[in-house]
Amino acid sequence: MVDSTLVKETPSAVGLTARAVLEVLTPLIQDLSRELSDSERFRRLLSSLRTLFPGDAAALLRLEGDTLVPLAIDGLSSDTLGRRFRVSEHPRFAQLLSRPEPTRFAADSDLPDPYDGLVQGVAGHLEVHDCLGCPLLIGGRPWGLLTLDALNPARFDAIDMASLQAFLSLAAATVSVVERIDTLARTGEEERRRAEAYRQASGQSRREMVGSSESHKHLIEEIEVVAGSDLTVLITGETGVGKELVANAIHALSSRAGKPMISLNCAALPDTLVESELFGHVRGAFSGASSDRRGKFELADGGTLFLDEVGELPLAVQAKLLRVLQNGQLQRIGSDHEHKVDVRLIAATNRDLAEEVRAGRFRADFYHRLSVYPLRVPPLRERGRDVLLLAGFFLEENRSRLGLLSLRLAADAQAALLRYPWPGNVRELEHLIGRSALKALASNRERRRILTLNAADFAFSGALGGEPQEAVPASAPAIVEKDFRSAVTAFERSIVVETLERHQQNWAAAARELGLDRANLNRLAKRLGLK
Template identity: 45%
Template sequence: MSPNLNQVLLDIALNLSSNLNSETQYQHLIDGIDRVFPCDASALFILDQDGFLTPVAAKGLSSSVLGRRFFPNAHPRLEAIMQSKQPVRFDANCDLPDPFSGVLLSEEAELDVHDCLGCSLYVEGQLVGILTLDSMTVGAFDVIEPVTIETFAALAAATLRNIGQIKALKAQNKKQRHVTETLIQQARSKQGEMIGLSPQIQKLRNNIATVAKSDYAVLITGETGVGKELVAHSVHAQSHRSDKPMIYVNCAALPEGLAESELFGHVKGAFTGANSNRAGKFELADGGTIFLDELGELPLILQAKLLRVIQQGELQRVGSDKHLLVNVRIIAATNRNLEQEVEHGQFRADLYHRLNVFPISVPPLKQREGDIPVLAGYLLEKVRSQFNIPNLHLHPKALTQLEKQPWPGNVRELEHTLTRAALRAIQEQQHIIHTHHFDITLEDVVVKNTSKYFPPTSQGMRGLVEDYQKDLIVHALEKSNGTWSKAAEFLQMDRGNLYRMGKKFDLSN
């Protein structure tokens, strides 16, 4: 092997691990081939997904070639190269048309008398491209040893594979960045979804703003369905870590036996099925925030390891003796009374005090004064937008009924109840949601409010009668799916009179 050949092979091999862009690497490969082989022109093609051969580098050919795509069926020589795993030679007497006829830069470009050589390029059994060489000298390629041709074909294939993998990784990285940015934007937008005008919600917002800018641990407590995760997102979105990820962990859903690995990661061979190293949730959250939902469900043995991360910022992957340092802000949430859990030995006292630096209690819906109408409007707007309905709102009677419910499931229960009622109204092609659309019956409200028709103090009879008339009309409309004619039949009166009476009571919209 000549010194020149050795140097060319070394240069091509070094290119495989260089940071050069793909176009430069392709051209370096072609330049190296020109230094070794007795050719007047050469070209490197990539086989694209549509079955076309696309030139990515060329030498001795017009630059117009790089703007073309070659369909193999229209070029028999290129097709023959693709169909053979061995180098294919075309001598000067070959009657197959030359795909580069008229584009050679040689002075004898118009002459059809020249030798051609082509190699198919495979990566792990898959055809990825071809390499072509042209010489104006008849028999120029006869003296080349097959192993030399195969060596360059292998290097060309390796170059295509290397560049292809880098492009795929860059595309994957770009997609992941996009996903991360989307998640961050979603987390930021959560802040605007904390709906409510009550003093209790205003106090909650103030608490969030107070602690968000710090790195203190936050313990969020509250009943199921009050929106603890929403609070966590709001804390993160207002923090200086808002441009970093917030990693969510549902402690109640951590698989038994793998919980430690999920949180802290593992090394290859740490246990059956650990086929590779894996980062845990804390490593993924490094620089950002980790949200430990349902913290009260975390086993005691993991509580001890969690305490070490909080105290020292240090963790160990399962099966490793190395310590890793992480910088993570911890937000935890639970619907349990952790003080009682500590007393009963179900939760570590030292961990509780570490996490309880700045507790935030989310008020239940029943304590949020006047927030149900605002929440109902917001939640129904989501349904209206989803189904592209021009209008969708609650009948006043239905809203009154909602405000009287205890809502043990809080905002989540309210949302599900409203969604079911809205779907029933939509199915009936109604834009007003009446009490009969709800799982909660109208009779519940009627029984609770019959006493208002018997005033404890002196009141005008006219006003009491009008209140009763209004309730009767609402009841009739609910029984008639909002149809005025049927409601008139239900009350055995003229439709026009009923409608005018309804308009007087502001019920005709």
């Protein structure tokens, strides 16, 4: 079976009139000298492509390493923009990139199509049957792909090769203009180095910041502004919004990108160990200190130290941190020798530190030292349709992990995601997509390789669009079957367990919700047999 054929001009091909082609291409040529956003240039490019060569869907994808990133789509589901296609997992994309000429796949090709199930407005499991694509070359190297797809297997039988080649040349010129503009925007060797560091930080080891809403764009602009300085940054936002991603992006764009970024979750350590983790200790400083150990500040020397959940730091440790921030000098526990460090500090919290200062739980001088440049990360409910882009990103991750050809959202599922208030923000969305995909696959007896998630698969509690109703925990005690003391103990245990699960075993966050001091919660957990 022949998988694909090169597009060749045939005597039977129906050619477009020169005037018709000129009418479509002229505006694109004029756009080359205009000041337009990248997204608008690409939108006009795809619109013109579908005008000249009518199909059901078109896409422009940029090659970043071994991954194709959708930059613009026309006729595909909006979550496609959030997907990342690894070339090694998509043989059609691999073939398109391996040939300089346009390639059209046979309608009966057994190669999986990455767009199956993603064509907009199509119900059921209809698959793409006519697929045409070609690489866009910049400087002789593949920059990305331009694809055109149709559900009708004979849609591109009469394609005009001369018109297609003219359009491809113009498309390459368009992306070349975009690339040149982007290059000119980065002035000097330092900016180029920062951009490279950011691209490396956005690779497989780090999550990408996906979004196109105004609030997300404003956040990116703020990151770019503060990254070039050495100012201390205080990142605030609700649990699950991605504060650590923001910290990573700031470091990657900074002049310290070549140096380490060291992270410490202040809520994950008991008070007795926080100081040792931050400043280090010498042998014999306390019971169990069998050797000298460098702290996080020394490990981050020359780079960045990220303190997550900084609001959980004890007051005594805050005072010592203040001294380090003021003069860069610290002492290991048990040592009289001072160490000089050069560290940029980025802190994050989901607390209102100003209120903590007023309540006497946080030092005012330390708060003002931290909040030199405050940066708020918006909750997911304020980011509009970004939820679909993020869903697409997580869908593609789970598609690859579960070995599916396609994992998509039904229309009612997209509507449900847009209506839900997302109290757990992006982290909740990630867990929801992963859990729902796994459950849907397990309940699919036919084991279809193209899987569609419906609103019912999400199993939201309560009415969509409102606050989710609290479900009664499975471990809730049956009071009538126990004596009073046992019933109270069982109820306390169920409440603590449920609260910890809701906060991903973050004891400090659970203590805040329960209105308990963290030490009191630890003692309660021991009494209940949870520790």
